[in-house]
Amino acid sequence: FTKGSKIRIGGLMITKDTTPAEAVKIAIEKEKNAHHFYTQASKIMSNPATKAMFEELAEEEIMHLHKLEILYEDECFQED
Numbered sequence: 480f481t482k483g484s485k486i487r488i489g490g491l492m493i494t495k496d497t498t499p500a501e502a503v504k505i506a507i508e509k510e511k512n513a514h515h516f517y518t519q520a521s522k523i524m525s526n527p528a529t530k531a532m533f534e535e536l537a538e539e540e541i542m543h544l545h546k547l548e549i550l551y552e553d554e555c556f557q558e559d
Contacts, residue, residue, distance in 0.1 A: 521534045
């Protein structure tokens with residue numbers, strides 16, 4: 480939810496003072512959680528189309544995760 484200058488999603492919170500590296504770390508955790516959800520959902524589906532949809536969504540989360548990890552490395556290890 481959004482309240483003033485804070486955004487809380489689950490146990491994670493972004494404020495107006497959150498650094499880019501911190502924000503990317505939070506996004507990485509959200510992508511990991513989404514990947515886990517889609518993977519688990521695909522395992523219980525009996526409908527092949529629904530199963531395939533969840534598998535595809537899980538793969539997309541992995542791509543997002545890799546992009547965020549690169550961003551995190553660039554942000555944390557950039558030379559001043």
